[in-house]
Amino acid sequence: MTLSASPWHLARRAARMNPSVIREILKVTEKPGIISFAGGLPSSQTFPVTEFDAACAKVLKEDPSGALQYAASEGYGPLREQVAEMLPWNVDPAQVLITTGSQQGLDLVAKVLIDADSKILVESPTYLGAVMAFIPMEPKVVSVASDAHGVDIADLAQKADDARFLYVLPNFQNPTGNTMNESRRAALSSLATERRLPLIEDNPYGDLWFDTPPPAPLTARNPDGCIYLGSFSKVLAPGLRLGFVVAPKAVYPKLLQAKQAADLHSPGFNQRMIAEVMKDGFLDRHVPTIRALYKAQRDAMLDALTQHFPDAGSRPDQSLTWNTPAGGMFLWARLPQGMNAVDLLPFAVEQGVAFVPGAPFYAGHGDERTLRLSFVTPSVDEIHRGVAALAVALKSYAASLPA
Numbered sequence: 001m002t003l004s005a006s007p008w009h010l011a012r013r014a015a016r017m018n019p020s021v022i023r024e025i026l027k028v029t030e031k032p033g034i035i036s037f038a039g040g041l042p043s044s045q046t047f048p049v050t051e052f053d054a055a056c057a058k059v060l061k062e063d064p065s066g067a068l069q070y071a072a073s074e075g076y077g078p079l080r081e082q083v084a085e086m087l088p089w090n091v092d093p094a095q096v097l098i099t100t101g102s103q104q105g106l107d108l109v110a111k112v113l114i115d116a117d118s119k120i121l122v123e124s125p126t127y128l129g130a131v132m133a134f135i136p137m138e139p140k141v142v143s144v145a146s147d148a149h150g151v152d153i154a155d156l157a158q159k160a161d162d163a164r165f166l167y168v169l170p171n172f173q174n175p176t177g178n179t180m181n182e183s184r185r186a187a188l189s190s191l192a193t194e195r196r197l198p199l200i201e202d203n204p205y206g207d208l209w210f211d212t213p214p215p216a217p218l219t220a221r222n223p224d225g226c227i228y229l230g231s232f233s234k235v236l237a238p239g240l241r242l243g244f245v246v247a248p249k250a251v252y253p254k255l256l257q258a259k260q261a262a263d264l265h266s267p268g269f270n271q272r273m274i275a276e277v278m279k280d281g282f283l284d285r286h287v288p289t290i291r292a293l294y295k296a297q298r299d300a301m302l303d304a305l306t307q308h309f310p311d312a313g314s315r316p317d318q319s320l321t322w323n324t325p326a327g328g329m330f331l332w333a334r335l336p337q338g339m340n341a342v343d344l345l346p347f348a349v350e351q352g353v354a355f356v357p358g359a360p361f362y363a364g365h366g367d368e369r370t371l372r373l374s375f376v377t378p379s380v381d382e383i384h385r386g387v388a389a390l391a392v393a394l395k396s397y398a399a400s401l402p403a
């Protein structure tokens with residue numbers, strides 16, 4: 001008697017779930033002692049440990065059964081009110097759904113809005129975690145051309161018909177660090193309204209501006225046409241896994257039902273801790289300290305890049321070039337013509353520095369010359385040493401190429 005093959009018949013969507021290319025790349029870079037510009041982790045220096053310690057004790061003392069019991073899927077009432085209060089447009093707390101990270105918001109959006117073969121639009125490049133959430137629902141993912149100021153409105157106008165939504169990151173985008181300017185936002189908002197194109201606005205980095213706040217969110221301009229995703233990961237701590245969705249009445253009940261099926265509710269204990277920590281305007285005092293830290297680290301990276309790639313201004317075709325993000329955690333760089341960031345990576349790891357190649361962030365064909373550099377995890381000293389190592393790696397890589 002022969003044993004039959006595996007009894008497990010996987011769903012069609014399972015075949016579309018693949019390991020994150022970036023996680024695979026990160027494994028290569030996890031050598032001890034390596035300076036990593038690769039990960040997207042907030043600096044652990046910014047975690048308000050003392051405040052969480054006090055909040056934890058207080059929550060357990062004052063409301064242990066509330067914190068430890070099953071709870072409403074919508075989220076903890078006072079936290080929903082705080083979220084509504086902190087957003088810069090008129091938000092009814094009834095439209096706020098607390099999620100297990102904003103990543104869960106993306107998953108719920110995918111389940112509620114995408115059928116097999118639905119057309120969905122994304123920026124080019126875009127956040128890989130969103131594409132990973134959308135893909136199992138079998139959409140047709142269409143990239144909209146984007147530049148340093150956001151999506152290209154003319155290209156969007158050609159692609160908008162019949163799309164279920166455009167997924168967009170207007171502030172300090174992951175991976176590019178770019179921010180959509182006011183005129184682009186105004187144009188996008190009116191095109192979306194005119195063409196009845198729903199927007200999914202993902203804004204985990206919006207509070208981390210360095211000199212001036214970014215323009216008003218797209219959702220503030222047309223709340224009925226947008227779903228807004230926010231996160232506590234970058235302003236408090238990602239380990240608590242809490243974020244939120246603000247959704248119009250037409251979709252909120254379905255997102256809520258999808259959430260019920262996914263996890264019943266996000267941890268009530270964590271929600272109470274965050275609500276406790278945020279009481280009395282804590283974020284107004286805390287977030288400026290994160291901005292100052294990240295700004296100093298961005299400046300260190302810009303200084304080091306200018307020092308080690310002095311030809312960027314005069315001979316941009318033959319040098320690494322980069323943008324100047326006005327906030328967030330990432331800087332976007334580009335190699336000279338004929339080079340490929342995936343091929344550069346082993347030379348970089350050899351020199352003790354890591355980054356993430358940019359091509360995997362494109363839903364369609366990626367620009368293989370691009371790379372993402374995170375400036376928030378390493379120290380200023382490591383940033384200088386890491387950029388110096390990157391310059392050496394680039395020289396060795398260039399020398400290895402056929403003349």
Ligand SMILES: Cc1ncc(COP(=O)(O)O)c(C=O)c1O
Nearest residue numbers: 101102103127174231233238243
């Ligand atoms: C653009 C974007 N959206 C969503 C997330 C998910 O964040 P979280 O689930 O921690 O709120 C991330 C995480 O890095 C991100 O960069």
